[in-house]
Amino acid sequence: MLPMRNYPHSIRRAFYAILLCLCLAIPASARAAQTSIVYEGKDGPGKGRHVVFLSGDEEYRSEEGLPMLAKILSQRHGFKCTVLFALDPDGTINPDNTKSLPGAEALDSADAVVMLLRFRAWPDDQMKHFVDAYERGVPIIGLRTATHSFNTSGTYQSYNEFGKKVLGERWVNHWGNHKSEATLGIIESAAKEDAVMHGVTDVFGTTDVYEAYPPADAKILFRGQVLKGMTHDAPPADYKKKRATDKAEQGVNDPMMAVAWTRINKNDVGKENKILCTTMGAATDLQNESLRRLVVNGVYWGLGMEVPAKADVTYVDEYKPTMYGFGGYRKGIRPEDHALGKVLIESGDKRVSQASPQTPSTTSAKTTASGEAATPLTLKKGDHIAIIGNVLPDRMQHDGYLETLIYARHPQQDLVVRNLSASGDEVNTWQRSENFGSRDEWLTKAQADVIFAFFGFNESFKGEAGLPQFKVNLDKFLKETAAKNYSGKGAPRIVLFSPALDEKTQDPNFPDPAAVNANVRLYAAAMAEVARANNVQFVDLVGPTKELFAAAAKQGKSLTLDGHYLTEEADKLLAPVMFRGIFDETPPAGDFEKLRAAVNDKSAEWHSRYRTIDGYNVYGGRSQMAYESGKNGPKITNYKVMQEEMSQRDVMTANRDKRVWSVAQGKDIPVDDSNLPPVTKIESNELGPNPDGSWPYLSGEEAISKMKVAKGCKVTLFASEEQFPELVNPLQMAFDTKGRLWISA
Numbered sequence: 001m002l003p004m005r006n007y008p009h010s011i012r013r014a015f016y017a018i019l020l021c022l023c024l025a026i027p028a029s030a031r032a033a034q035t036s037i038v039y040e041g042k043d044g045p046g047k048g049r050h051v052v053f054l055s056g057d058e059e060y061r062s063e064e065g066l067p068m069l070a071k072i073l074s075q076r077h078g079f080k081c082t083v084l085f086a087l088d089p090d091g092t093i094n095p096d097n098t099k100s101l102p103g104a105e106a107l108d109s110a111d112a113v114v115m116l117l118r119f120r121a122w123p124d125d126q127m128k129h130f131v132d133a134y135e136r137g138v139p140i141i142g143l144r145t146a147t148h149s150f151n152t153s154g155t156y157q158s159y160n161e162f163g164k165k166v167l168g169e170r171w172v173n174h175w176g177n178h179k180s181e182a183t184l185g186i187i188e189s190a191a192k193e194d195a196v197m198h199g200v201t202d203v204f205g206t207t208d209v210y211e212a213y214p215p216a217d218a219k220i221l222f223r224g225q226v227l228k229g230m231t232h233d234a235p236p237a238d239y240k241k242k243r244a245t246d247k248a249e250q251g252v253n254d255p256m257m258a259v260a261w262t263r264i265n266k267n268d269v270g271k272e273n274k275i276l277c278t279t280m281g282a283a284t285d286l287q288n289e290s291l292r293r294l295v296v297n298g299v300y301w302g303l304g305m306e307v308p309a310k311a312d313v314t315y316v317d318e319y320k321p322t323m324y325g326f327g328g329y330r331k332g333i334r335p336e337d338h339a340l341g342k343v344l345i346e347s348g349d350k351r352v353s354q355a356s357p358q359t360p361s362t363t364s365a366k367t368t369a370s371g372e373a374a375t376p377l378t379l380k381k382g383d384h385i386a387i388i389g390n391v392l393p394d395r396m397q398h399d400g401y402l403e404t405l406i407y408a409r410h411p412q413q414d415l416v417v418r419n420l421s422a423s424g425d426e427v428n429t430w431q432r433s434e435n436f437g438s439r440d441e442w443l444t445k446a447q448a449d450v451i452f453a454f455f456g457f458n459e460s461f462k463g464e465a466g467l468p469q470f471k472v473n474l475d476k477f478l479k480e481t482a483a484k485n486y487s488g489k490g491a492p493r494i495v496l497f498s499p500a501l502d503e504k505t506q507d508p509n510f511p512d513p514a515a516v517n518a519n520v521r522l523y524a525a526a527m528a529e530v531a532r533a534n535n536v537q538f539v540d541l542v543g544p545t546k547e548l549f550a551a552a553a554k555q556g557k558s559l560t561l562d563g564h565y566l567t568e569e570a571d572k573l574l575a576p577v578m579f580r581g582i583f584d585e586t587p588p589a590g591d592f593e594k595l596r597a598a599v600n601d602k603s604a605e606w607h608s609r610y611r612t613i614d615g616y617n618v619y620g621g622r623s624q625m626a627y628e629s630g631k632n633g634p635k636i637t638n639y640k641v642m643q644e645e646m647s648q649r650d651v652m653t654a655n656r657d658k659r660v661w662s663v664a665q666g667k668d669i670p671v672d673d674s675n676l677p678p679v680t681k682i683e684s685n686e687l688g689p690n691p692d693g694s695w696p697y698l699s700g701e702e703a704i705s706k707m708k709v710a711k712g713c714k715v716t717l718f719a720s721e722e723q724f725p726e727l728v729n730p731l732q733m734a735f736d737t738k739g740r741l742w743i744s745a
Helices: 011-023 062-077 104-109 124-136 144-148 154-167 290-304 391-396 402-410 439-445 458-462 462-480 515-534 543-555 568-583 592-612 638-666 699-703
Strands: 034-041 050-056 080-086 112-117 139-141 185-186 219-226 240-243 248-253 255-267 272-278 342-347 350-355 367-368 386-387 417-419 452-453 492-495 536-541 626-628 636-637 730-735 741-744
Touching: 034 050, 050 104, 050 543, 062 112, 062 543, 062 568, 080 104, 104 124, 104 741, 112 124, 112 144, 124 154, 139 144, 139 154, 144 154, 144 272, 154 272, 185 255, 240 272, 240 515, 386 391, 386 439, 391 417, 391 452, 402 568, 402 592, 402 638, 417 592, 458 462, 458 515, 462 515, 462 699, 492 568, 515 536, 515 638, 536 568, 543 568, 568 636, 592 638, 636 638
Parallel strands: 050 080, 050 112, 112 139, 139 272, 386 417, 386 452, 452 492, 492 536
Antiparallel strands: 034 080, 185 219, 219 255, 240 248, 255 272, 342 350, 350 367, 626 636, 730 741
C-alpha cells in the first residue's frame, strides 16, 4: 500500500471509508475462525482470576463437559474462563486430532488449569505454553484420562510421564467393566472434613473405575465402588480380578481403587503445584452434582481461596452430553457453538447448537453442525452399493439385516447392492482365482457409486509393529479409490467400517480374546485417523460390539459361534447400529421379514455367481481347456461356457433386485427368469443310443445286475436319486468313524 501522509485529508478519509466497507463486506466464512471460547467472569470471588480448560480426548467428550464447567465457574463464581479445543483446519472441533491446541497462549495468563486430555502430541510451540504454566506452579485439576495426557516426542517427551510424576498415576487398566459397570464414590472417612470435599456427598458416574495406585504423599478423597450395572442403585460387583501391577488377585471392591485424590507436587524448577486428580470426569459423569462441585472446589482450593460451604454448581445453560465412546463426538461443532445462551442438542437427524431455554441467546439461534469429514451418507436413486472387506460383511450377506434396513428406508430409490467381500481380504490383499479380476475391475462391474469398506481385523494380527504400514496402505486405498469413476457418474462415496471386537464366549473352550481385541482397538483408532485425514466417513464397531457382547453375557448368551463369527442374532442386533453410523438417523421400524427374504434370495443368487465353486475351471488354469463339441467338432473352452453361465446368474440376480424394490414399496411381483441370455450348447463327442444322442441312465437295481462282483463280495443299494432326488448330482462321498456314508451333492 502507498503511504497516505502526502494525500489531502479528504482523500485519506474517503480511502479509509472504502477500506472499512470492504472489510465489512468480507463474508464470515473468510474471517479468522474462532479457536477457543472465553467466558468473562461475572462478579464473584473469582473476579480477576483466569482458569484455562484444556479439552482433547477421543472418548470421554471433554469438548462438551469442560465448556459446561467453565460456564459455571464464570457465571456463578466470577472466574474468567477460557476453553481450548483440538481443531481441524476448517475450525471445527475434532478431539481425535491429537496434534492441535490452537490458542495455547491463553495458558500464559492462567492462574489454574483444568485438563481432560488423552495422548496429545502438540507441536513444541503449543506445548511450551503448557510447560511454562506448569513450571510457574499453577494448580492443576486432572480429570479421567489426564493420567495419560501426552504421547509426544522430541523436546517434551518426558511429559509422557506427566500423569505418574505430577498427577500421581498413569494409565494402568480398566478395573470395572467398561460401559457396563458404573462407579459409586465412597468417601474416605479421613477426607470428609477436607475443604475440597465441601458439599461433595453423593458421587456417581457411568464411567468405570480405573485401576490406580496414587503415591504415598497423596490424600485419598474417595474410592470407586464398582457396580453391577450402570445405575446408581445397582448393587456392588462381587467378583475377583487380577491387578495389572503384580498379577495378584483381589476382590474388585476389596479394597476399592482410589478415584480422587489431592497432592502437592514440587516441579523441576522448584515451584509447587497443587494437584487434584480424579479418574472420573466424562461429560456424562459431570451430570452428577457432587462431581461438578468437586471440580469447582478444586479451583478454589488450588488458588488458596476459601472454599464455599456448598458451591453453586447449577447449570448455566441446558446440558445434554453425548455418551462417551470412540468416534462419537459431535461433528462440525465450532468453539462459538459453546457460547453462553447456546446448548448442543439432537434435532431430528442433525446435530445443532441452539438457544438455551435457560438463558436468552445473544447470538445466532441456530448453527448447523455437519462436518465435511463425517457427513452422513445420502443415497440417490439408482445408486449401486458395493461391499468389500473381510469376514464380517462376508457373513452378513447370508442374514441380510443391514441391507433390509437400507431398502426399507429407501423404498423408491431402486438401489443395487453387491457384496464383493471374502473372509481373507485386507486393504492390500485380494486373493482370488487366477484371472478372476482385480478389486477395481469388480467395482467397475458392480458400477459402484457407494463403497462400504470393512478392513482392519485381519491386518491387526501384525500388532503394533504393523500399524505404520497399515496406515500407509489404507491411506493409499482411500486416495486411489476416491479418484476412480466406477459407475460412470463420478467418484464413489466411501464409508469405512472398523473391525468388530472378538467375544469372550460363554463356552470356556474358546480362548480369551483380550490380546486380539487390544490390537483391534489400535487398528480401529488408526482407521479413524486415516479416514479423518481423507474426509471419509468412518463407522466405529468396537464400542457397539463390546456393549452387545456385555449385554448378552449378562443373559448367559453368546453372540458369536466361536468368539469371532457373529451369529444371526448378532447380525440382527448390529444392523441398526451400523445403520445409525452410516446415515446418522434412527433405523426404520416394522415387520420386514418378507423384504429380508427377498433380499436374501437376491444375495444367494449373487453369491452363487460371485463366489461360484471351482474357480480354477471358471477363471483359472482349467478354464482354457477346450473340448470338441460333437465328434470332430469345433473346440470350445471351459471359460467361454462358464462365463456365459455367469452372465445368466448376473441376470437372475438383477431379476431379484426388481422383486426387492417391489416388496420394499409394499407390493410384490414374481421373479421372472425368462430373459436369460443363451449358453452355448455343447454336443457330446460320444453319442448315446437315444434318439437325441443321450445315454440311458440305469436304476440302482439295474446297475447292480450288470456288475461283476468279486467272490465273497456283495453290492447293496440303500440310497438312490429315485428315493432322494437331492442325490441327483453327487460330488463327494466319505465314510465316518461310525461307518456312515456322507454325500455332498
